[in-house]
Amino acid sequence: MGKTLFDKVWDAHVVDSIQDGPQILYIDKHLIHEVTSPQAFNELEERNIPVFRPEQIVATADHNTPTLNQHLPIKDELSRKQLEQLSENCDKNNITLYELGHKYNGIVHVMAPELGITQPGMTIVCGDSHTSTHGAFGTIAFGIGTSQVAQVFASQCLLLTKPKSLRVTVNGKLRNGVLPKDVILYIISKIGTNSGTGYFCEYAGDVFENMSMEGRMTVCNMSIEMGARGGMIAPDDTTFDYVKDREFAPKGEAFDKKVTYWKTLPTDADATFDKEYHFDAADIEPMLTYGTNPGMGIKISEFIPETSDASFEKALDYMNFKKGETLIGKPINFVFIGSCTNSRIEDFRIAANYIKGKQKATNVTAWLVPGSKQVEAQIIEEGLKTIFDDAGFELRQPGCSACLAMNDDKIPQGEYCVSTSNRNFEGRQGQGARTILASPLMAAATAVEGKIIDITKQLKKEVSHEYTSV
Numbered sequence: 001m002g003k004t005l006f007d008k009v010w011d012a013h014v015v016d017s018i019q020d021g022p023q024i025l026y027i028d029k030h031l032i033h034e035v036t037s038p039q040a041f042n043e044l045e046e047r048n049i050p051v052f053r054p055e056q057i058v059a060t061a062d063h064n065t066p067t068l069n070q071h072l073p074i075k076d077e078l079s080r081k082q083l084e085q086l087s088e089n090c091d092k093n094n095i096t097l098y099e100l101g102h103k104y105n106g107i108v109h110v111m112a113p114e115l116g117i118t119q120p121g122m123t124i125v126c127g128d129s130h131t132s133t134h135g136a137f138g139t140i141a142f143g144i145g146t147s148q149v150a151q152v153f154a155s156q157c158l159l160l161t162k163p164k165s166l167r168v169t170v171n172g173k174l175r176n177g178v179l180p181k182d183v184i185l186y187i188i189s190k191i192g193t194n195s196g197t198g199y200f201c202e203y204a205g206d207v208f209e210n211m212s213m214e215g216r217m218t219v220c221n222m223s224i225e226m227g228a229r230g231g232m233i234a235p236d237d238t239t240f241d242y243v244k245d246r247e248f249a250p251k252g253e254a255f256d257k258k259v260t261y262w263k264t265l266p267t268d269a270d271a272t273f274d275k276e277y278h279f280d281a282a283d284i285e286p287m288l289t290y291g292t293n294p295g296m297g298i299k300i301s302e303f304i305p306e307t308s309d310a311s312f313e314k315a316l317d318y319m320n321f322k323k324g325e326t327l328i329g330k331p332i333n334f335v336f337i338g339s340c341t342n343s344r345i346e347d348f349r350i351a352a353n354y355i356k357g358k359q360k361a362t363n364v365t366a367w368l369v370p371g372s373k374q375v376e377a378q379i380i381e382e383g384l385k386t387i388f389d390d391a392g393f394e395l396r397q398p399g400c401s402a403c404l405a406m407n408d409d410k411i412p413q414g415e416y417c418v419s420t421s422n423r424n425f426e427g428r429q430g431q432g433a434r435t436i437l438a439s440p441l442m443a444a445a446t447a448v449e450g451k452i453i454d455i456t457k458q459l460k461k462e463v464s465h466e467y468t469s470v
């Protein structure tokens, strides 16, 4: 029987197997950040165990970093201590760290792919659930808990039970204005936030084959939001072209050799999956969430469903929305374009393309937060910052920012925020804040109008604008 992409990468990393039990998997890259590494470093120190392969680890500061005045000492004491601790731990253990201000600093899931650290066929872990992002390269990448972070520090391996296999296929052509974020929000709205539990997901079909690497990362990023351990997309020429010539990618003959191997990784035609879903690209529209989990999403043309169960009612109550109503026309005061889901250069190009020649609505506070220093530099280099400045938008410095309320960027109590991030849980962006997940195009349009609009209708008027991005 044929093998899946996941099987091939997994099998190539098995160090040992326990009969009818878990397997020991070698980990190629271990990414760390300030939030989930300190306890693991402590554990090692207490047990007097050295870090086994420090050269396989890369660290960055992202969650606690301020997005303004990064050259000044951090005011918030807890955040400052977290970053100091990370620097100290990396220093002591000879681990490469891209600390605040470093030209490679950024959100862990943005900086590693753009530096060529993430490559097809690898196993990558990080103490962070959105590690699934790296699966866009045909990589087995998933988030781990703090005790597993310690396990990888000590052995560069993990004891794991092989997950079941799931494939989501989307065929056809996406409509204008439907972006990768809409594709994944649509999938989760259809299959729910638990459908992936116990599975590793592969995304297949024309839609993903035609998608850019940035788009593929957006999709894989949110695999965890449907409960899957991770998501993967078969590596192809788009992948190889993206990886080629990046800072830490193999060069010359070594690269060509890798490509020959990477080309053997896609799922065999006769491989089977434990569970499969199929969708039609033409059915997807720009999406919005109306509730407090990423599965509570509707197409822009749809109305909030008339479901009656306690958790549904609670979510609508928190959001102050009513059953059966549309979100079109809802006034919005906050817009956030950022997070490891949508803070890559392509996301800012889309936003800038829409914003150019328009003005931000006066009621809106709009934060544009690049995922990394490199993205920030590119935004400036490509002239996008000028477009944002002219339209009254604020370009901030890189970090997780308003994706989660772990730094200074918080949405005030009761306010709605149209956000390109991945989670809309209660209090996620600040106590009492109400998150509406959307694509960067929907977010940009909301900021310009000061309310939610039907972007599909708007784009029909703006005939010159094509937003397929993928």
Ligand SMILES: CC(C)[C@H](C(=O)O)[C@@H](O)C(=O)O
Binding pocket: 035, 036, 063, 127, 128, 129, 130, 143, 404
């Ligand atoms: C802080 C970290 C552990 C957390 C995660 O694992 O995802 C964060 O990144 C998030 O997005 O909620």
Ligand code: SF4
Binding pocket: 062, 063, 107, 128, 130, 339, 340, 341, 399, 400, 403, 404, 421, 422
């Ligand atoms: S940007 Fe958001 S989702 Fe991504 S790692 Fe940071 S906090 Fe987690």
